[in-house]
Amino acid sequence: xxxxxxxxxxxxxxxxxxxxxxxRLGLKLLPVxxxxxxxxKELSHRQMEQMRIALMDGIPLEDVIQMMNPEIDFxxxxxxxxxxxxxxxxxxxxxxxxxxxxxxxxxxxEETISQLKEKIKEKDTSLQQLQHELEECRKQNFVHDExxxxxxxxxxxxxxxxxxxxxFGRKRSKDKYIQLIKKNDYTANQLExxxxxxxxxxxxxxLLFISRQKDAAKMKQLRLFYKQIxxxxxxxxxxxxxxxxDETINAEDPFLxxxxxxxxxxxxxx
Numbered sequence: 001x002x003x004x005x006x007x008x009x010x011x012x013x014x015x016x017x018x019x020x021x022x023x024r025l026g027l028k029l030l031p032v033x034x035x036x037x038x039x040x041k042e043l044s045h046r047q048m049e050q051m052r053i054a055l056m057d058g059i060p061l062e063d064v065i066q067m068m069n070p071e072i073d074f075x076x077x078x079x080x081x082x083x084x085x086x087x088x089x090x091x092x093x094x095x096x097x098x099x100x101x102x103x104x105x106x107x108x109x110e111e112t113i114s115q116l117k118e119k120i121k122e123k124d125t126s127l128q129q130l131q132h133e134l135e136e137c138r139k140q141n142f143v144h145d146e147x148x149x150x151x152x153x154x155x156x157x158x159x160x161x162x163x164x165x166x167x168f169g170r171k172r173s174k175d176k177y178i179q180l181i182k183k184n185d186y187t188a189n190q191l192e193x194x195x196x197x198x199x200x201x202x203x204x205x206x207l208l209f210i211s212r213q214k215d216a217a218k219m220k221q222l223r224l225f226y227k228q229i230x231x232x233x234x235x236x237x238x239x240x241x242x243x244x245x246d247e248t249i250n251a252e253d254p255f256l257x258x259x260x261x262x263x264x265x266x267x268x269x270x
Contacts, residue, residue: 018045046074054081189216200227
């Protein structure tokens with residue numbers, strides 16, 4: 001039904017002038033079905049007005065028909081319409097409050113996430129910098145180890161050449177000692193003790209026993225111990241102690257040099 005047909009129907013219902021005003025006002029904003037719900041002869045123009053306003057305010061058609069009928073005067077219709085709108089407004093306000101709270105939490109979460117992203121970015125930058133420094137440190141250590149190895153080989157070669165008759169007399173070539181150093185993963189301090197042992201002219205078995213130690217401090221104790229022993233006669237020179245001049249001790253006694261029993265070499269190696 002279009003607007004023209006609706007007006008023809010209203011005329012046939014013999015609506016008065018004021019009732020027709022409410023119909024024409026509804027035609028501007030309401031669908032035809034909504035206008036037909038209050039376009040009734042038994043309703044006064046004021047009752048029709050309250051129903052029209054209720055429909056234009058967005059109250060569902062079913063609720064308007066249920067709470068507004070011809071037996072209710074327009075004032076009661078007005079009160080019910082306002083009460084309905086206040087209730088609906090309260091629900092809307094509560095919904096808006098919840099939405100506002102959700103938006104606030106979302107904004108806070110976004111700020112927190114943004115802060116976390118910044119922290120992650122800073123940590124990532126720091127991590128990359130540390131990785132770069134670590135790589136540089138590894139390169140420097142590699143170069144240092146190469147230099148120490150080359151210096152050790154150079155020192156060993158020099159000492160072996162100096163003591164060539166002794167070492168070759170023991171049927172041990174310098175190449176095997178070089179291989180011994182390359183084969184083991186010695187630290188710089190351990191390589192230094194091996195170099196000093198070669199310079200001190202320690203015996204082959206003594207050098208081999210020292211090279212098997214895992215601690216540079218123990219290697220140093222053994223080197224000093226063997227060096228002292230090698231400076232004495234093989235028969236064992238007697239020495240007088242400061243505490244008791246009449247007491248003599250064997251120069252091969254390891255406790256003279258404060259060496260732990262666990263690193264004292266076997267008798268066969270002495």
